[in-house]
Amino acid sequence: MMADIVFVALSIFAIAGAIAMLVNKSPIYSALGLLITMLSIGGLFALLSASFLFMVQIIVYAGAIMTLILFILMFLNIKEEDLPKEPKKYSLIGLGVLLVLPLNILVLKAVSNLPEKDLNIVEGNFGDIKPVGLALYNNWLIAFELISILLLVALVGSIVLAKKRKPKENKGEQ
Amino acid sequence: MISLSSYAFVSMMLFSIGVIGVIARKNIFVIYMSIELMLNGITLFLVTFARYHFNLDAQVMTVLVIAIAAAEAAIFLSVIILLFRSKKSLDTDIFTTLTQGENS
Amino acid sequence: MNTPLLVWIILAPLLGAILNAGFYFYHIKKQKVSDKIFSIIGTGTPLIAFLITLYLFLQMREEGVIFTQNLFTWISIGDLTIQMSFLGDNLAIFMSMFVTFVGWLIHIYAIGYMKGDDGFGKFFAYFNLFLASMLILVLADNPIILFIGWEGVGVCSYLLIAFYYGNKENVIAGNKAFIANRVGDFGFLLGVVTLFFAVGADSLSFSTIEANISNASTELLVLSGFLLFVGAMGKSAQIPLYVWLPDAMAGPTPISALIHAATMVTAGVYMVARFHFLYSGIENIGLFIAYIGAFSALFAAVIATKQQDIKKILAYSTMSQLGYMFIAVGLGFYSSGLFHVFTHAFFKAMLFMGAGGIIIALHHEQNIFKIAQHRAQLPIIHFTFLVGVIAISGIPPFSGFFSKDAILAAAFQEGEYLIWGIGMFTAFLTAFYMFRLYFIIFVAPTKNVSQHIYTSKTITFPLLVLSIGAIAAGFLNFPAIFGGEAMVDAWLTQLNSNAIHMSHSTEYILMAASIIVAVAGILVAYKKYAKFDIYKPESEEGIIANKFYVDEFYDKIFVQASKKLSTFIDKVVDEKIIDGFIMTVCNEFVSFGKKVATIQNANVRFYAGFMLVGMSCIFVYLYILLGL
Numbered sequence: 050m051m052a053d054i055v056f057v058a059l060s061i062f063a064i065a066g067a068i069a070m071l072v073n074k075s076p077i078y079s080a081l082g083l084l085i086t087m088l089s090i091g092g093l094f095a096l097l098s099a100s101f102l103f104m105v106q107i108i109v110y111a112g113a114i115m116t117l118i119l120f121i122l123m124f125l126n127i128k129e130e131d132l133p134k135e136p137k138k139y140s141l142i143g144l145g146v147l148l149v150l151p152l153n154i155l156v157l158k159a160v161s162n163l164p165e166k167d168l169n170i171v172e173g174n175f176g177d178i179k180p181v182g183l184a185l186y187n188n189w190l191i192a193f194e195l196i197s198i199l200l201l202v203a204l205v206g207s208i209v210l211a212k213k214r215k216p217k218e219n220k221g222e223q
Numbered sequence: 224m225i226s227l228s229s230y231a232f233v234s235m236m237l238f239s240i241g242v243i244g245v246i247a248r249k250n251i252f253v254i255y256m257s258i259e260l261m262l263n264g265i266t267l268f269l270v271t272f273a274r275y276h277f278n279l280d281a282q283v284m285t286v287l288v289i290a291i292a293a294a295e296a297a298i299f300l301s302v303i304i305l306l307f308r309s310k311k312s313l314d315t316d317i318f319t320t321l322t323q324g325e326n327s
Numbered sequence: 328m329n330t331p332l333l334v335w336i337i338l339a340p341l342l343g344a345i346l347n348a349g350f351y352f353y354h355i356k357k358q359k360v361s362d363k364i365f366s367i368i369g370t371g372t373p374l375i376a377f378l379i380t381l382y383l384f385l386q387m388r389e390e391g392v393i394f395t396q397n398l399f400t401w402i403s404i405g406d407l408t409i410q411m412s413f414l415g416d417n418l419a420i421f422m423s424m425f426v427t428f429v430g431w432l433i434h435i436y437a438i439g440y441m442k443g444d445d446g447f448g449k450f451f452a453y454f455n456l457f458l459a460s461m462l463i464l465v466l467a468d469n470p471i472i473l474f475i476g477w478e479g480v481g482v483c484s485y486l487l488i489a490f491y492y493g494n495k496e497n498v499i500a501g502n503k504a505f506i507a508n509r510v511g512d513f514g515f516l517l518g519v520v521t522l523f524f525a526v527g528a529d530s531l532s533f534s535t536i537e538a539n540i541s542n543a544s545t546e547l548l549v550l551s552g553f554l555l556f557v558g559a560m561g562k563s564a565q566i567p568l569y570v571w572l573p574d575a576m577a578g579p580t581p582i583s584a585l586i587h588a589a590t591m592v593t594a595g596v597y598m599v600a601r602f603h604f605l606y607s608g609i610e611n612i613g614l615f616i617a618y619i620g621a622f623s624a625l626f627a628a629v630i631a632t633k634q635q636d637i638k639k640i641l642a643y644s645t646m647s648q649l650g651y652m653f654i655a656v657g658l659g660f661y662s663s664g665l666f667h668v669f670t671h672a673f674f675k676a677m678l679f680m681g682a683g684g685i686i687i688a689l690h691h692e693q694n695i696f697k698i699a700q701h702r703a704q705l706p707i708i709h710f711t712f713l714v715g716v717i718a719i720s721g722i723p724p725f726s727g728f729f730s731k732d733a734i735l736a737a738a739f740q741e742g743e744y745l746i747w748g749i750g751m752f753t754a755f756l757t758a759f760y761m762f763r764l765y766f767i768i769f770v771a772p773t774k775n776v777s778q779h780i781y782t783s784k785t786i787t788f789p790l791l792v793l794s795i796g797a798i799a800a801g802f803l804n805f806p807a808i809f810g811g812e813a814m815v816d817a818w819l820t821q822l823n824s825n826a827i828h829m830s831h832s833t834e835y836i837l838m839a840a841s842i843i844v845a846v847a848g849i850l851v852a853y854k855k856y857a858k859f860d861i862y863k864p865e866s867e868e869g870i871i872a873n874k875f876y877v878d879e880f881y882d883k884i885f886v887q888a889s890k891k892l893s894t895f896i897d898k899v900v901d902e903k904i905i906d907g908f909i910m911t912v913c914n915e916f917v918s919f920g921k922k923v924a925t926i927q928n929a930n931v932r933f934y935a936g937f938m939l940v941g942m943s944c945i946f947v948y949l950y951i952l953l954g955l
Contacts, residue, residue: 053224060233067240067260076252076313083256086237090263093233097274099282102266109289114259114296121300122252125307133249133314145243148939151946153235158950160231168225168274175274176282184279185286196290203294210301246936254932315932322929 052169056096063089071142074132080118087111097168099176230271238264251306251313255299262292332383333396333413336376336423337462343372344455351448362438362447369451370434373458377427384420393417395468402471406529414468414533417818421665422465422597429589429672430458432789436680437581439785440687450490454582457483461590465597469532470519473598477515477562480591481508487586488578500574507571511561515598518554521547522605537604545609552605552612556619559595564646565623565653570878572646576638580683583638588645588679589672596649596668599656603822607659617657617738621749624650626875628756632763633872635865636693637682640764644719645675647753651734654746660737661822666815667730669803673796674718674727680793681712684786685768695767700862702773709769711790716765718797720758721845726801728842736827736837751844758848766856 062085069082091106174180185193237260244257266285273281310317346368354360383394394415402409415423434454441450460479467473482505489501519531525543528535540548559565564572575587586592599606599616606613624647631643648671655664685698688705692698718725721732731754738747803815816824827834870876926937 056225056229060229063233064236064240067237070253070256070260071240071244071248076250079253079256083260086260087263090237090267093230093267094270097230097270099270099273099285102270102282102285105286105289106266109293110259110263114293117296117300118252118256121303125304127313131307131311131313133312133316135249138247141247142243145246145939146239148246148936148943149239149242151943151950153239155946155950156235157228157231159953161228163227163275165226166275168227168230168271171274175277175279180279181282181286185283188280189283189287192287196287199294200290203297207297207301210298211304242939246932246939249932316930318931319929322927 052096056093059089059092059096063093076122076127077119080115080122084111084115087115096170098171101176101178101181227271227275231268234264234267234271237267249314249316251303251315254315255303259292262288328392328394330383330394330396332379333394333415333466334398336379336427337459337466339372339375339379340455340462341459343368344452344459347448347452347455351452354448360448362442365448365451366438369455370431370438372455373427373431373434376458376462377431380420380423380427383415384424387417387420408530409469409471410530410532411472412468412532413466413472415466417821418600419466421818423462425669425672426461426465426590429676429793430585432792433581433585433676433680435785436584436683436789439783440581440683441579446490450579453483453486457487457586461594464594469530470522471531474515474519477558477594478512480586480594481505481512481562484508484575484586484591487582488575490578497577500577504571504575507568508561511558511568514554514561515558518551518558521551521554525551533601540604540608548605549609549612552602552609553615555598555602556612556616559598560619563592563595563649563653565619565649566626569623569646570881573639573642573874576636576642580638580679580686583642584676584679584683587642588675592645592649593652593668593672596652596656596664599653600661600665600822603661607823613657613659615657617654617743617746620650620653620657621746622650623647624654624753625749628753628760629871630874631760632756633865633869635695635867637685637695637698637764637768638693640760641675641678641682644757644761647757648675648719650753651731651750654750655734655737658737658741658743659825660734661824662816662819663730663733663737663824665819667734669815670718670726670730670797670800673793673800674715677711677790677793677797678715678719680786680790681708681715684708684790695764699767699771699773702768707787707790711794712769713765714794714797716761719761720849721754721841723842724801725798729801732838732841733827735841736829736834737825739837740827740829751841754841755844755848758845759852762849762852763856766852767859770857771859
């Protein structure tokens with residue numbers, strides 16, 4: 050009972066945040082909307098007995114990535130005139146809704162054909178950090194290693210891309 | 224009461240809003256955030272099915288997806304800085320050097 | 328009877344042509360070759376051909392055989408085989424005799440005429456090639472081989488008329504000759520095809536056609552005979568395809584003498600005689616041929632009375648005499664027609680060569696009034712010219728009288744009084760214009776006499792030999808009423824010619840009538856031109872002097888029309904319609920492609936949107952497919 054109400058509330062927050070992100074002109078407001086969505090999704094993870102993921106979501110997504118976005122936004126010192134003019138925003142959104150409808154109908158219909166199951170919160174260590182860690186290091190080791198390399202590359206890459214160039218300005222023009 | 228379909232509905236809504244955001248908005252930040260929203264929608268779906276089938280592999284996949292999203296954020300934002308430096312605008316429609324039409 | 332010699336009559340001049348051509352190439356590329364070598368090859372090979380012919384002729388007279396020679400099977404398609412073989416029967420050897428003899432004499436004449444010319448070797452190469460082609464024509468065993476020779480003489484005529492190709496008019500004249508001949512050749516070819524179709528035999532030789540001719544329906548034979556005669560019209564310069572002959576005088580005089588007097592133009596007459604088995608059965612076509620001949624003779628004679636160029640007068644005179652020959656063969660008197668061919672070859676070649684001698688002596692002056700103004704002392708030429716003029720006018724006992732009289736008597740006997748009347752009037756005109764020519768050039772009083780005269784033995788020797796022929800050849804067919812043996816008629820019995828059988832008194836009266844007519848022509852010419860004031864030449868105005876404007880008429884109707892048609896097809900059909908259509912299709916494709924290419928507008932959101940559209944379609948399809 051309680052879970053249902055929490056679920057509905059969290060869902061409304063998530064979707065509202067998403068729509069706010071979509072519609073707003075200023076990117077700061079969009080970022081805030083997205084932040085709300087991230088937090089709501091984290092709550093939904095918790096409802097699904099994925100406690101480790103709930104924490105990872107908050108820490109990484111809401112804490113690191115959104116912070117980075119907000120940081121860059123303010124770093125670039127965006128003024129009103131830098132923002133692009135978007136005259137046909139709502140008509141394009143309407144068109145997008147139309148285009149995305151078939152996928153939704155298909156997936157939801159497919160999912161509704163699956164057998165019913167109870168999705169209450171599970172006790173024990175289903176989504177706990179220890180079982181997830183064990184699964185990660187036992188079955189998904191290679192992926193784990195590759196991800197670490199990827200993170201290294203991203204680190205180096207972002208520095209290389211964003212550093213101040215030497216006086217040859219045309220290099221940045223490409 | 225809460226069934227698989229409800230979670231599926233929520234995650235598909237988020238995913239769709241992400242897709243619409245990529246097509247409909249010109250602001251590069253909004254496009255990026257829509258991409259992140261798409262990823263989030265999918266992770267929600269993954270976790271739902273992890274709980275549904277009582278299998279932890281989906282949760283591990285979700286961890287990996289989040290890690291990739293982090294790496295992507297770093298690169299993406301660096302490129303946004305580069306583009307903003309060269310064109311002084313956040314409009315994605317002004318990059319037309321690869322066009323085949325009138326102005327090349 | 329088979330003999331290996333027959334083909335050498337043809338091969339000798341052909342090899343001469345090839346040798347001369349080879350030497351000429353060497354002459355212009357590497358090192359000069361002396362004229363003597365060209366002359367020796369050029370005159371030696373026709374002499375060889377004549378000697379072989381003479382040998383075969385004597386053998387035929389002795390033993391009464393016919394010679395054939397089969398080289399190889401040329402075409403073998405289904406049931407039809409065409410052999411490359413030659414036939415030396417009486418008719419062929421008769422033609423070949425005078426063709427090689429007169430040809431040999433004219434080759435000798437050409438040595439003197441073309442002396443000092445740069446293209447000396449080339450001339451003799453072409454000349455020998457012409458002789459070889461003419462001999463192929465004459466000795467052919469079937470109409471296809473005849474056609475090879477027919478075309479060959481046409482080509483050589485073109486090459487030789489346009490010999491001085493630096494002058495554009497000569498080239499135009501050469502083209503005119505070739506194209507007019509082409510029209511005739513087309514008719515000839517259609518005629519052969521029709522004949523083949525009508526007869527339906529398995530081989531096309533003359534003997535096979537003759538044997539199977541009863542298979543054919545009369546209509547097809549009439550058509551075939553008419554079409555074959557169209558070829559003769561072109562080659563022998565009868566109305567309406569005669570327009571090339573006067574212009575062909577642009578070539579050097581030796582070729583006017585040989586080709587356009589003695590040999591090529593008589594190919595049409597020979598062809599009709601060769602197809603005698605065909606023409607005997609279709610008398611209407613024969614009558615048509617006779618009428619064409621009569622009108623051509625009259626037409627040409629009228630025009631010749633007002634011409635001022637010496638060679639053009641002789642050209643029209645040739646056309647006129649050819650008309651006589653066609654009167655004869657059209658009415659079925661093949662041997663009489665061929666006898667006139669024989670005598671005409673002698674005196675016409677002689678007249679042309681005499682004219683050439685005068686032209687050379689006076690440095691290429693061709694207008695008769697100017698020639699008279701600078702008259703030169705050329706006794707031998709004067710004498711032979713007079714002989715030729717008397718012969719062509721038909722004064723006995725010169726040869727022209729016997730041959731022409733035979734033709735007129737034939738017309739009278741067949742009841743064709745219109746043709747007879749035209750023939751008599753044309754004889755009057757012939758005497759008139761030939762003596763006009765003679766009087767103006769040699770007799771009318773002139774003030775200055777030219778001193779620088781060039782003539783040589785090579786020019787005068789052939790003239791003298793031919794004059795003997797012009798005088799004496801008549802006796803070869805001396806009519807029976809005078810006690811002669813009519814040897815030519817006897818020789819050509821294979822042709823089943825009609826013979827003259829009238830009462831003696833009628834024959835005497837007709838002969839007297841033709842003599843009176845000829846003398847009347849001479850007297851009228853004497854009265855008008857013997858004391859003519861050559862310093863006031865006749866005007867060039869008037870219909871007759873302008874050749875009845877036939878050339879202009881043809882030009883408007885045929886040449887301008889085809890030019891307009893070609894221009895129309897080029898500019899409108901080719902450029903606008905065909906090119907336009909193709910280019911429009913191309914341009915439509917290109918512009919369509921350009922329109923499609925605007926999709927690539929480097930707008931990433933646009934690409935993403937399109938991908939989404941595609942995916943939506945797939946999802947809809949999947950939904951329907953899965954039947955959810």
